Amino acid sequence: MPECVLRPATADDARVVYGLICELKQAEFDREAFRAGFLANLQDRNMRYQLAGLNGEIVGMIGLHLQFHLHHARWIGEIQELVVMPQARGLKVGSRLLAWAEDVARQAGAELTELSTSVKRVDAHRFYVREGYAQSHFRFTKPL
Numbered sequence: 001m002p003e004c005v006l007r008p009a010t011a012d013d014a015r016v017v018y019g020l021i022c023e024l025k026q027a028e029f030d031r032e033a034f035r036a037g038f039l040a041n042l043q044d045r046n047m048r049y050q051l052a053g054l055n056g057e058i059v060g061m062i063g064l065h066l067q068f069h070l071h072h073a074r075w076i077g078e079i080q081e082l083v084v085m086p087q088a089r090g091l092k093v094g095s096r097l098l099a100w101a102e103d104v105a106r107q108a109g110a111e112l113t114e115l116s117t118s119v120k121r122v123d124a125h126r127f128y129v130r131e132g133y134a135q136s137h138f139r140f141t142k143p144l
Contacts, residue, residue, distance in 0.1 A: 001091060001092075002054045002055050002091070003054075004052050004053070004054055004091070004092065004093050004096045005052070005053045005054075006050050006051065006052055006053075006096060006097070006100055007050070007051055007053070008048070008049065008050060008051070009042070009049035009050065009051050009061065010042070011038075011039055011042060013049075013051060013058070014034075014035045014038050014039070016051070016058045017038055017049070017051075017061060018031060018034050018035070018038075020058070020060070020061045020083045020085070021034070021081065021083065023083055023085060023086075024081060024082075024083035041063075046065060046066040046067060047063070047064070047065050047066075048063070048064045048065075048066070048101075048104060049061060049062070049063050049064075050062050050064075050097060050100050050101070052084070052088075052093045052096060052097055054088055054091065054093070059084060059085045059087065059088035059093060060082075060083060060084040060085065060088060060093045060094065060097055061081065061082075061083055061097070062079060062081065062082045062097040062098070062100065062101050063079070063080040063081035063082075064077055064078070064079055064080070064101040064104060064105065064113075065077070065078045065080050066078075066104075066105065066108050066110065072111055074109070074110070074111035075105075075108055075109050075110040075111065076105075076110055076111060076112060076113070076114060077101060077102070077104070077105025077108070077110040077112070077113040077114070078113070078114055078115065079098070079101055079113055079114070079115035080115075082094060082097060082098065082115070084097075094127060094131075095131060098131055101113060114137075115128070115133070116139045
């Protein structure tokens with residue numbers, strides 16, 4: 001099995017991160033708006049992006065937002081994005097990225113990590129359960 005190498009994302013990674021997010025959402029986004037948002041997020045000390053590479057190719061990423069939740073009176077690590085390209089699934093890339101996010105959140109004093117995923121992503125649900133996550137909340141959304 002090829003070695004999975006993790007590294008922080010930088011501004012130079014905007015194009016590859018865009019491709020990963022398009023894979024995650026199975027959609028395309030306004031490239032300039034995406035780039036501006038990504039660059040702004042890189043400046044946020046509570047936002048972290050980590051990329052995963054196999055054989056020199058970026059095949060996955062995770063976005064971790066550290067935030068203090070008043071209803072916990074503690075820090076929480078919210079995993080906002082986790083994507084692994086189809087050719088790298090089953091190679092433990094997602095597990096490595098999750099472990100990285102959990103370690104960073106733990107070191108920041110977070111009480112837990114949490115994430116949301118589409119109700120349609122049944123394979124992802126099984127993956128998160130295997131990784132020790134439990135469905136404990138409902139998330140409601142409303143388009144504006």
